[in-house]
Amino acid sequence: MEYGATLIPGDGIGPEVTEATVRVLEAVCPSIRWERVEAGAGAFEKLGTPLPQSVIDSVKRNRIALKGPLTTPVGKGFSSVNVALRKALELYVSLRPVDNLSGVKTRHDNVDFVVFRENTEGLYAGIEHEPVPGVIESLRVSTEKAWRRFVRYAYEWCRYNGRRRIHLVHKASIMKLSDGLFLEVAREIATDYPYIETNDILVDKLFMDMVLDPTQFDVVIMGNLFGDLVSDLGAGLVGGLGVVPGANIGDNCAIFEAVHGSAPDIAGKGLANPIALLRSGVMMLEHIGERAAAANVDQAIRSVLERGEVRTGDLGGRATTRQITDAIIAELS
Ligand code: NAI
Numbered sequence: 001m002e003y004g005a006t007l008i009p010g011d012g013i014g015p016e017v018t019e020a021t022v023r024v025l026e027a028v029c030p031s032i033r034w035e036r037v038e039a040g041a042g043a044f045e046k047l048g049t050p051l052p053q054s055v056i057d058s059v060k061r062n063r064i065a066l067k068g069p070l071t072t073p074v075g076k077g078f079s080s081v082n083v084a085l086r087k088a089l090e091l092y093v094s095l096r097p098v099d100n101l102s103g104v105k106t107r108h109d110n111v112d113f114v115v116f117r118e119n120t121e122g123l124y125a126g127i128e129h130e131p132v133p134g135v136i137e138s139l140r141v142s143t144e145k146a147w148r149r150f151v152r153y154a155y156e157w158c159r160y161n162g163r164r165r166i167h168l169v170h171k172a173s174i175m176k177l178s179d180g181l182f183l184e185v186a187r188e189i190a191t192d193y194p195y196i197e198t199n200d201i202l203v204d205k206l207f208m209d210m211v212l213d214p215t216q217f218d219v220v221i222m223g224n225l226f227g228d229l230v231s232d233l234g235a236g237l238v239g240g241l242g243v244v245p246g247a248n249i250g251d252n253c254a255i256f257e258a259v260h261g262s263a264p265d266i267a268g269k270g271l272a273n274p275i276a277l278l279r280s281g282v283m284m285l286e287h288i289g290e291r292a293a294a295a296n297v298d299q300a301i302r303s304v305l306e307r308g309e310v311r312t313g314d315l316g317g318r319a320t321t322r323q324i325t326d327a328i329i330a331e332l333s
Contacts, residue, residue, distance in 0.1 A: 002031045003288055006058040006065035008255075011040040012262025013272035014068025020274035020325040021066060021281045024300075027329050028293040029285060035062060039081050040070035040262075050081045056088050059253050064284055067257040068277065071264070079126055085255065086119045091248035092146060093153045094119040094227060096259055097283075098214075098234035098244060103306035104315060111238050113217040114163065116154040117227020119248055121146045122178075124224040142178035142223070147185040153249070154221045155193050166190070168200040169222035169230065182223060207233065231259045242273030242314040245280035247287070254287055256280040266313075270320040273312040275301055278328070300331035 007022065009015040025032060037055045044050040050070070059065045072080040085091070094117035100109060125141040158166060168186045172179035183200060190198040201209070203226045209216065210230070214237050220230060235244040241260035248255045258276035266272055278301060285294035304310055310327040311317030319327070 002033060003029075003064070004033050004035060004062040005284070006055070006062045007034045007036045008039050008055065008065060008067040008070075009036065010068025010262065011042055011071040012069060012264050012267035014040070014070070014262055016268075016270065016272050016321050017258070017274040017277040018066065018068040020321050021277045023325055024278055024297055024328055024332075025066075025281050025285070025293075027332055028296050029290050039085070041073075044078060050078045051084050051088075056085070059085075059089055059255065063253040064288060065253070065255040066277070066281055066284060067255050069258065069260060069262040071262045080124075083124050083126060086248055089250055089253055089255070090120065091250040091253070091255060092118065092120050092150050093249040094231075094246060095157070095249060095283075096231050096234065096244060096246040098231075098238055100238050101243060101302060101305050103302075103308050104239035104243065106237060106239055108214050108237060111214045113214065113234070114219045115227060115231050115234055116150070116157075116219065116221035117231065118146060118150045118223045119227075120224075122224030124228075140175065140178050142181050144181060144185060147182050148189070151182075151186045151189050151221065154219065155189055155196065158196055158219055159193060163219045164195065165197045165218035166199070167206065167217060167220045168198065169203050169206050169220050169226055170200060171203050171226075173202060179223065186221070203230075206230065210234070210237065235259055240314050241276060242312060243275050243279070245276055245278075245283055247280065247283050254284075256284040256287070270322060271313050272321050273314050274321050274325055275305075275312075296332055297328070299333070300328045303331050304328050 009018045035058050037058045039051050039055045070081045096115040099112040121141045123140045127139040130136050170179040172183055235241045244259045246259050258280050260276055282294045282297050304327045310319045310324050312319050
């Protein structure tokens with residue numbers, strides 16, 4: 001079967017890690033036809049817009065995309081292209097599995113939880129204004145429609161994947177209406193899944209509990225800002241941003257991308273760890289039903305890390321992006 005997939009190399013280390021990922025995926029699934037498009041700071045310089053319509057059209061057409069990170073200027077300049085893409089394509093679920101990889105030494109063993117982040121609303125709606133000079137208001141948008149589709153997806157995913165414990169992560173003690181609506185909707189949906197244990201937890205308590213003992217969490221679901229923060233915390237628990245993958249999923253298409261950003265400090269040096277994006281590629285293969293190919297790549301990554309001879313600088317090694325990619329390809333069955 002032939003698949004079309006949009007490839008967005010992105011900014012900074014994006015072209016390096018996407019090239020590495022495409023090399024590995026082509027080795028296990030040669031029937032993917034990649035359609036390369038440009039977005040982000042690079043596209044802005046060349047084309048005058050960071051998100052050409054052709055990018056959105058390409059993802060809509062192919063229904064799957066692999067994406068490198070995109071740089072967002074801080075405090076000024078164009079708005080986040082990541083947020084714009086998620087909104088334009090209604091990719092309302094961000095799904096990020098956080099698990100230990102043997103060979104990557106971390107403080108805690110047996111970490112294995114999944115972060116679900118609502119991807120279209122909350123403070124990331126990006127609605128800010130200055131009603132009077134010196135006063136800024138940022139709106140935290142919270143709609144029943146968005147919570148409902150997001151929470152339903154998370155419960156269905158748990159049902160399908162045999163996950164049986166959910167924590168609803170919130171700050172409804174302070175944001176009584178917006179997170180209150182999340183809890184109300186989620187508790188109602190939870191009644192359809194009596195075999196899944198549902199708890200709720202304040203986001204500040206979650207942070208402390210995760211640092212002390214992350215093994216107590218199975219699936220954590222929350223709004224946009226908290227999900228962004230918990231994703232990086234999760235990465236820190238299992239070896240850093242170089243290893244944690246992610247998917248942005250909607251009803252019609254999905255974009256697979258790592259949790260990390262464009263890492264300007266190491267861009268262009270061949271030092272980036274491609275494993276986070278590669279594992280996002282594994283999620284993409286699973287998504288399109290190429291389970292054997294996905295398992296093949298997953299196993300190759302785990303074997304290389306377990307042996308520990310070839311690893312990039314973020315994991316304490318000296319290998320380049322190309323060397324670890326070669327090692328993973330050599331390990332494929
Ligand atoms: P970052 O994730 O780019 O980098 C944080 C630190 O982690 C840096 O020291 C970097 O070298 C390291 N790192 C990240 N990925 C790595 C990898 N694969 N291998 C080895 N080391 C890695 O976060 P930062 O610096 O906050 O953001 C840089 C830019 O990326 C910003 O413009 C930000 O807006 C953007 N960004 C984009 C994302 C996306 O496209 N999904 C997500 C997060 C940030």
